[in-house]
Amino acid sequence: MHVHDLIGEALAGMLAKPVRSALTTLGTVLGITTLVVTVGVAATAGNQIVGRFDELVATAITVEVPESEHTPLVEWDAVDRVTRLRGVESAAAVAESKDSTNLSVRSNDIVDPTRVTTQSMTVLTATVGLPEAARGRMVQGRFYDTGHIRRGDRVAVIGDRAAQQLGITRLDRSPAIFIGKHAYTVIGIIGDLRRERNLSTAVIVPPTVGRRFGLRDVTRVLVNTSLGAADLIARQAPAALSPGNGDMLQVVAPPSPTRARDKAQDDVNALFLILGLVSLVVGAVGIANVTLVTVMERVPEIGLRRSLGAARRHIAAQFLLESTLIGLTGGVIGAGVGVVTVVAVSAAKQWTPLLDVRLAIAAPIAGAVVGLLAGLYPALRAARMEPVDALR
């Protein structure tokens, strides 16, 4: 029997009762739709969270250094040892104190009595790795380097919001700011911070300068790790920063909220997946039922085909193909409805829909497999029939 003929006969059989065939696909449509929506929305939402937020959180470690009466717990150069740890992408030590949060800062404009140019700003100090460690970039100019620190140069880097407030827009004429009575040359403006956003309104000076404002000791170390290394680094960092006193440091590592949320989401997804699978099973039972009824209704037709020379396998193949086509139709419709739903949900949430092509291909195939499995028993019944009995 030619494949074309087989497909033609199966299609004709399916289309002989179009309404019944359409209703038979419903279960499969429902099941496939549920599965596609569940997988599609989960992938889209998952992508959204990881893409925007989670990666940052999952790789950011902060080590808080408590104040100590005697020798500082963390030396300024200790941060270099952390940077050398495998899995660390950037790190910086920061000193900040209550006393330095409200210093009066003004730019060196000619004092205009009508304008209040003095601002209250936070002054802090940090090692040279701060721009990377704070996940920002130098909007203008540069960050100070070890030379500046060694020489104790009176330079400052200010946050982009601070620059706005102080009216500093260009650095080419080496503007100066006054912190208290002393002038400092602004050599850079830092911005686009994705960590430590409060730096954008702060003034950052080299550690050697910071001493004047009471910023003697490291109070905080910012560490960024590569994805997945956070746990390990969180364990290694204290010892690297403060050999012997590591346990006195407070490590704020990503609290694995990602995993907790993933788990909650996984539970919901699992529920929907089970729902989808149950729908598919119900769909399969529906197809099996209807195909069985169809076989019983078409006993004379089976007899006729046998009399025309159809072998048992031809009869089985036809009914199997009919139920497979019904399942495939359900799968195609379900995949379509599912994809549209995922896109609609994404649009409503202003997400970028993430649709795996493999999902779009796998869904109709899954529908076809459901139909195939559902058709096995009815097709077997049809094939087993003796031609004499079928023609009676």
Added chain:
Amino acid sequence: MAEPSAPVIELTEVCREFPAQPPVRALDRVTLRVDRGDYLAIAGPSGSGKSTLLNVLGLLDRPSSGSYRLDGAETTALRDGARTRLRGNRIGFVFQSFHLLSHRSVVENVMLAEIYRGQRRGGRRERALAALERVGLGHRVGFRPDLLSGGERQRAAIARALMGEPSLLLCDEPTGNLDSRNTEAVLDLFDELRGQGLTIVVITHEQEVGARAERRVRITDGALVEED
């Protein structure tokens, strides 16, 4: 394997028993020879075994014992697949209830006869149209079967049976559902086909049908007797 000189049908001492309480002997040592171009009518009371005989002849059923040679080749020892192929290639069936698929057009119904024969698909429609022309139904090819008259339906079924150029045409009460005018048309067609060399075996309990055949046999309680 078909010997030109061999009879189309050669039944020797064929029995068919159905397992029941007590067992039913539907065919009782039937011996029958039908030559090429014969036109045979089988008559007999209801329940005498006519349909059983036709099923055996059409390879739809196996005899319990005895030998059945079709075109000179023994069939009783053949396996299911080989019998199916033989049935598809050599035998055309005409049933009392036509067995046309109601959701397919007349020509599609006729074309159905070829799809299990492994014939090439090209020209199939033309062959089906030719078969319909042969039974005088060339003007109804696109119709659904339920729009045809009884006689037209039976002629469509005959066209389907003729489609594969069978060497044997088996008909079980082909006019049982027809009025006298339609019966007449079908019988005229049989005469014509017979004139073209086809071997025809017809079951009937109608005098008129039997009278048109050149040879008549009678079955009573499974036993076959030649008439005349």
